[in-house]
Amino acid sequence: MPELPEVETVARGLRRVILGRRIVSVSLGKTDFIDDPAALEEHLPGRQIEAVERYGKFMLLRLSAAASAGRIPSNGDAVPASLLVHLGMTGQIAPSPAEQPREKHTHVCLLLDDGRELRYVDARRFGRIAYLTEAPLAEELLGFGADPLEVSTEEFASRIRGRRARIKALLLDQSVLRGVGNIYADESLWRAKIHPARLGGRLNAKQAETLRRVLQEILQKAIVMRGSSISDFLDAEGEPGEYQRHHRAYGREGKGCYRCKATIRRGIVAGRSSYFCPKCQPAPRGFAVLPLPRAKRKRDN
DNA sequence: CTCGATCCCTGGACGC
């Protein structure tokens, strides 16, 4: 669930609270979501957290070369490196006092030089953590698409043009755009009045530009609101976001469209639950709308 | 190239 705005919110929070801290030691819980757990234990201690960046849905903790106490480390720690962190669905990362009991599902603890622990908690372990030096990191980031906040009209159009996938699949494809997930895909398609199952390559230039523009507006607003807290998203200071109050499509099955009052419906597109207004966002021929669940048939709105 | 299916994983919602 953490998508670009949520990850940006976490990265900004981390920047405020851990920048400049040095990692003293590492302790790990379950490690099946970590690329090379031993590398964390071997290479993180002694390094300083110099920057926190976001790349799509990833966070990049930029680390100094390890302090070497007068000699050059022989294990590669003389060069800078990065810790790549993906929050998956349920990942949270934040510092806590080291003496505070560890929450359930805490899988990575980095003891910092100020007595706190930077803890990574992830019940479902859909996240990912990797220790990477410069070259492997560059290679890792190579396959990602454009930054949706920066992408130009022309680049966005060219990344859609000629594709045969559905527009929602393209929005979710991290090699097309980096950072968009299910919520912001549905929200931007609703705002652009484009059905998620439309074929991306069939959008005309005006539709593509509208989609690009509203996607940027939505992401920017969501960042200002510190992201959407559905399920259990909390930022690095334990605060929930507010953007879920502004959702117009996502999660609103059975409720009224804010534009036309028609009932928001759900279908599966690109393997994901997709919410749309059947009136504002006309479906392509043959699209299967899921029947409204009993429980959601009425209710407020 | 794109699709759907399957897997990973846990907690919460729901039905009986």
Added chain:
DNA sequence: TGCGTCCAGGGATCGA
């Protein structure tokens, strides 16, 4: 109350 089942979904992978 409790138990079983389904679903949430980002990403990898595999076969069609």
